[in-house]
Amino acid sequence: MSNAKQAKQRAAELRTQINHHNHRYYVLNDPEIPDVEYDRLLRELEQIEAQYPDLITNDSPTQRVGAAPLAAFASVRHALPMLSLSNAFSSEELQAFDRRACEKLGVEKIRYSAEPKLDGLAISLLYEDGLLVRGATRGDGNTGEDVSQNVRTIASVPLRLLGENYPRRLEIRGEVILSRRGFEDLNRRQRELNAKTFANPRNAAAGSLRQLDSRVTAARPLELYCYGVGIVEGIELPPSHSEILEQVRAWGLRVSPEVRVVEGWQGCLDYYEDMLSRREQLPYEVDGVVYKVDRNDQQQQLGFVSRAPRWALAHKFPAQEEVTRVLAIDIQVGRTGAVTPVARLQPVSVGGVTVTNATLHNQDEIDRKDIRIGDTVIVRRAGDVIPEVVSVVLSERPDGAEKFKMPDKCPVCASHIVRLDGEVVARCSGGLYCAAQRREAIKHFASRRAMDIEGLGDKLVEQMDERGFIHDLSDLYHLDKQQIASLERMGEKSAQNLLDGFDKSKETTLPRFIFALGIRMVGEATAHSLATYFGTLEAIAAADKEALQAVPDVGPIVAESVYRFFREQHNRDVIARLRQAGVHWPRVRPSPKPIDHPLSGKKIVLTGTLESMTRDQAKARLQALGAKVSGSVSVKTDYIVAGEDAGSKLEKARQLGVATLDEQAFLRLLDA
Ligand code: IVH
Numbered sequence: 260m261s262n263a264k265q266a267k268q269r270a271a272e273l274r275t276q277i278n279h280h281n282h283r284y285y286v287l288n289d290p291e292i293p294d295v296e297y298d299r300l301l302r303e304l305e306q307i308e309a310q311y312p313d314l315i316t317n318d319s320p321t322q323r324v325g326a327a328p329l330a331a332f333a334s335v336r337h338a339l340p341m342l343s344l345s346n347a348f349s350s351e352e353l354q355a356f357d358r359r360a361c362e363k364l365g366v367e368k369i370r371y372s373a374e375p376k377l378d379g380l381a382i383s384l385l386y387e388d389g390l391l392v393r394g395a396t397r398g399d400g401n402t403g404e405d406v407s408q409n410v411r412t413i414a415s416v417p418l419r420l421l422g423e424n425y426p427r428r429l430e431i432r433g434e435v436i437l438s439r440r441g442f443e444d445l446n447r448r449q450r451e452l453n454a455k456t457f458a459n460p461r462n463a464a465a466g467s468l469r470q471l472d473s474r475v476t477a478a479r480p481l482e483l484y485c486y487g488v489g490i491v492e493g494i495e496l497p498p499s500h501s502e503i504l505e506q507v508r509a510w511g512l513r514v515s516p517e518v519r520v521v522e523g524w525q526g527c528l529d530y531y532e533d534m535l536s537r538r539e540q541l542p543y544e545v546d547g548v549v550y551k552v553d554r555n556d557q558q559q560q561l562g563f564v565s566r567a568p569r570w571a572l573a574h575k576f577p578a579q580e581e582v583t584r585v586l587a588i589d590i591q592v593g594r595t596g597a598v599t600p601v602a603r604l605q606p607v608s609v610g611g612v613t614v615t616n617a618t619l620h621n622q623d624e625i626d627r628k629d630i631r632i633g634d635t636v637i638v639r640r641a642g643d644v645i646p647e648v649v650s651v652v653l654s655e656r657p658d659g660a661e662k663f664k665m666p667d668k669c670p671v672c673a674s675h676i677v678r679l680d681g682e683v684v685a686r687c688s689g690g691l692y693c694a695a696q697r698r699e700a701i702k703h704f705a706s707r708r709a710m711d712i713e714g715l716g717d718k719l720v721e722q723m724d725e726r727g728f729i730h731d732l733s734d735l736y737h738l739d740k741q742q743i744a745s746l747e748r749m750g751e752k753s754a755q756n757l758l759d760g761f762d763k764s765k766e767t768t769l770p771r772f773i774f775a776l777g778i779r780m781v782g783e784a785t786a787h788s789l790a791t792y793f794g795t796l797e798a799i800a801a802a803d804k805e806a807l808q809a810v811p812d813v814g815p816i817v818a819e820s821v822y823r824f825f826r827e828q829h830n831r832d833v834i835a836r837l838r839q840a841g842v843h844w845p846r847v848r849p850s851p852k853p854i855d856h857p858l859s860g861k862k863i864v865l866t867g868t869l870e871s872m873t874r875d876q877a878k879a880r881l882q883a884l885g886a887k888v889s890g891s892v893s894v895k896t897d898y899i900v901a902g903e904d905a906g907s908k909l910e911k912a913r914q915l916g917v918a919t920l921d922e923q924a925f926l927r928l929l930d931a
Contacts, residue, residue, distance in 0.1 A: 266307050270314045273304040277320040278419060285415040285482075286513040318390050318418040325412050325474035332404035332471070335395035339489045341381060341432065342400060343566050344549060344573040350528055353550075356572045357524035363569070364557055368523045372500045373530040375517045376547040376573050377484055379436030379464040384410065386429045389420040396468065400566065409468055410435075412477035421511035430489030431512055437464045438543045439641065441480035450683060453623060458649040459580070459639060460544050485512045486549070499553045517541075520553060531574050538576060538610075544641055547575035576610070580639045580649060583607040585632055588619065588663050592671045592695035596686040596779075600625060600665060602636075602648055609640040617646040621683050622665045631660040671695045674830075677823050679779070679816050690777050692731050692829035698724050700777050704732055708783060708875075709775035710767055710842075713760035714753070722746050731829075733836035736761055765841045769796065770882070772844055776834070778824045780817045787882045788812050789821070794849025796834070800825040811885075857931050859885030864892050866909055867902030869922050880929060892917060900925045 277300050284290040284297070301320065308315050315322070347353050360369055381397040394410025396403040410416055413435065420429070437445065442460040445467075449456045457463035467479035485507050488496070496503055504514045521530050527550045534548050552558050552570035561569040587603040600619040607614055617638050619625050630636065630648055635655035640646040665685060667676055674689025687693050690700055701720045705712040712735075723729050728742060738761070743754040767775075773796070774786035781789070792810040793799045799807075799821070807818035824830055863886050865874055872880075877900070878888045892899060892911045899912040900920045912919060920928065 263311060266311050267314055270304060270307045270311075270319075273300055273307070274316070274319055276300055277304065278318075278417065278421075281320060281414065282417065282421060282511050286417075286511060320418065322418070323412050323414070323477065325472070325477035326408045328472035328474075329408070330471070332406060332469075334398075335383075335393065335403050335405045337383060337395070337397075337401060337403060337489070339430070340400050340566075341383060341397040341403070341489075342563070342568060344376075344571055345564075345567045346547075347572055347574045350524075350531075353527060353531075353572065353574055354524050356550075357527070360552060360561060360570065363561055369557070370553045371521050371523075371527055371550045372504070372553045373519050373521045373527055374486060374549045374551070375515050375534060375541070375545045376549045376575075377434040377436050377486075377515070378459075378461045378544045378546040379434040380461070380468055382406075382410065382433055382435045382468070382483070383489055384416065384431040384433070386420055386425065386431065388427060389425050391416065391418045404469065406468055408473040409470060409476040412473055413481045413483055415483045415513050417511040422509060424494065425510055426491050427493035429491055429510075431485050431507065432487045432489050433483050433485035433512070435464055435468050435481050435483055436460065436543050437467070437479070437481060439644070440542065441482070443644070445479060450620070450624070453683075455627065456624070458637075459641070482543075483513060484515050486514070496555070498555050500551050500555070500558070501553050503555075521550075527574070535576055539641075544579070545576065546579075547573050549573050577608075579610045579641050580637050581607045581609045581614075582635060582652065583614075583638055585630065585634045585636055585648070588625075588630075588632055590666060590670045592669060592687050592693065594696060594699045596688070596690060596693065596696045597684045598665070598669070598676050598687055599684075600663070602630065604636075604638060607638065609638060609646065612640060614638055614640055614646045617648045619648060621685065622678075623683060625663055625665075629662070631656065631663055633657045633660045669693060669695075672829065674827050675823070679819055681816060686779065688823050688827045689829045690779070690824065691833040692827075694730075697729065697731075700732060701729065701735065703777045704735075704775045705764075706775075709771060710764045711771075712764040714757040715760060719746065719749075719757075731833045731836070733833050733840055736765070736837070736840035736842070762841075765843060767842065767844050768879075769844045769847050770879075772796070772842065773799070776824070776830075778821055780820045784882070784887065785812060785817060790847050791850055791883065791885075794847045798849070800831065800834075856884045858898075858928060861886045861897040862895055863888050864890070864896050864899045864908060864912070864917075865902075866899060867905030869900075869902040869925075871922065871926065877925075884929070 280290065280292055280297050305321050308319065308321055347356060357369065361367065383395045383403065384391060385393040391411065393405060394407045395405055398404060411418065437460040439460065442463050445463055446456045457466060464481060467476055467481055470476045488503060488507065497506055501520050504518060508514045517534065519530055521527055531548050534545065538545055550572050552561060558570040563569060584605040585602045586605055589601050589603055591599045591601050593599065602617045602619050604615055604617060619630060628648065628650060630651055635652040637649040637652065638646055639649045665676065668674070669676055669687035669689060672687065672689045672693035674687050674693060676685050677688050678685040687696065690696055698720060702717050704710055705715040705720065723746070728738060729735060740754045740758060743749055743757055744751055769790040770787040773781065773789055774783050788810050789799050793802065804818045804822050807813055807821055808815060858881060863881055865877055865888060869877055881888050889896065892908050892915065894915055896912065896917045898918050898920050899909060901909045902922055909919065
């Protein structure tokens with residue numbers, strides 16, 4: 260067989276396999292092979308197609324990535340109009356609907372197909388001879404837009420139907436949605452890019468599907484759920500809606516697993532109650548349920564009224580968006596100092612829960628939506644997500660409402676609020692002093708790699724904070740034995756042990772102390788660089804941003820963070836009190852010039868147990884020489900120091916050809 264012929268055969272095989280695995284993964288949620296294996300198949304196909312472009316077919320799974328942007332969408336006339344549904348908002352309306360249908364059919368009881376009403380965008384997919392040939396939006400029901408290129412990028416839309424017994428022409432109808440997760444991820448990304456966020460998953464799905472550039476659509480996690488068929492030519496369909504959905508599933512399309520067949524209006528109501536109670540747990544937003552008379556012949560008998568079938572009814576859930584008023588905008592300070600504006604709202608019931616607050620995220624978000632005190636706004640609450648202000652009803656804005664501006668002082672401790680370059684959140688800079696940040700600050704301060712206060716665990720810190728024992732960090736060193744002994748699970752003896760722990764921790768090192776301060780962006784390595792460069796805490800505290808940036812590894816953002824920290828008088832006061840309480844460290848010889856040592860600047864990994872020192876001690880000595888100590892081996896590692904019982908890291912280092920030092924060689928190099 261010629262190469263080209265072999266390639267053609269292999270490409271066909273790969274397509275079948277990939278389409279199969281795609282269906283398992285995206286439609287059935289039940290993958291058979293690991294992701295890497297799937298990627299391997301896809302890559303192999305891509306390679307063949309790159310070599311033989313003639314082999315690329317329309318249904319090739321490589322053709323989902325998005326094509327060149329369009330100037331405009333073409334219009335599509337729906338052969339069968341895409342109708343809407345009549346709505347019911349109460350069980351009385353449901354019963355009335357059922358009664359009318361029973362009368363018209365002359366029956367006692369009707370069997371219904373009950374389904375979730377997904378909140379997205381209606382879509383029509385046309386398959387010819389099993390191949391996806393067109394995707395169109397609903398538009399006004401008669402004429403929609405051709406969004407074929409975009410629809411092809413949706414992973415749960417099969418490009419080719421499964422099996423053999425599909426009709427010559429088949430139109431599938433369904434809803435394109437974004438899951439809650441997908442929506443939140445998308446909005447988070449948009450916020451990070453400082454781009455417009457979407458008000459709700461529905462808008463996000465609609466905005467994503469109606470992109471002229473399908474590469475944008477491809478990057479959005481859209482999903483399809485099918486709920487019916489349109490035109491069908493060439494085969495006889497099964498006699499009921501529920502069986503048709505079963506058939507649609509067999510063709511490889513995704514149908515909601517929540518579809519049920521129920522009896523009479525009572526069955527419908529039970530289904531409604533059940534779905535409503537599980538609404539928040541569903542992975543996507545549902546704005547109600549839909550009941551459809553199941554038997555096709557009964558549907559035909561019932562027919563249509565204007566734009567909606569008489570055989571179907573949407574039973575709506577309480578809305579997740581409501582209108583209310585912003586009474587005030589408060590500022591909340593989180594445990595890490597992050598400062599978040601929160602709208603206090605005129606209480607309003609949204610989706611069955613009373614909402615009084617909504618997050619406003621940050622100043623950018625407030626500016627973008629232009630939310631002001633006194634504004635009438637649309638609020639939204641969905642799932643367990645914090646309620647949000649979606650938009651302002653501008654026509655209702657009271658005269659004289661002023662633009663909101665975040666305060667520049669922390670409402671908890673009056674320290675300055677700063678926003679570092681490149682960060683969306685603003686933070687209170689009184690890290691050591693601010694009551695909102697106290698707990699986390701103490702936990703960090705006491706931790707092993709910081710001040711290493713033996714016996715002071717997280718639980719104890721929380722108790723001390725609750726009892727109001729600690730106002731700022733330095734109070735730790737003024738606790739008395741009685742106070743400590745009064746805490747839960749503390750006796751005389753453990754209180755004494757803790758006091759000893761406090762005493763012992765007072766003898767520290769400058770790098771540890773700097774790290775313990777919990778300055779944002781200052782980890783152990785940076786603390787070390789600062790200490791060795793400046794030599795004293797006073798010098799660091801006095802340094803301007805330029806001087807700070809001269810330190811190896813300190814860039815403008817870290818410099819800004821350190822600078823701001825020491826400009827805060829509250830922080831300086833706490834540091835002074837800590838030193839008065841006896842916290843001290845040995846002098847550090849400043850070495851603003853790079854250290855001249857064979858290990859300086861080298862990347863080193865420690866593994867196994869050393870006899871002559873602990874791992875922390877080895878790390879400290881290496882850092883003092885300007886070496887970088889890392890936890891994992893890579894091609895960039897210069898040396899691996901292997902003690903007793905070194906394991907997988909040593910193995911990996913050997914594979915990568917990284918130089919190995921045993922303890923003797925390591926000690927000789929340290930002293931070089
Ligand atoms: S059936 C003639 N079933 O709701 C029947 N629609 O208000 C037409 N929708 O445009 C649709 N979930 O976008 C049907 N399980 C479901 C649905 C559903 C959501 C949407 C659909 C339609 C709108 C009608």
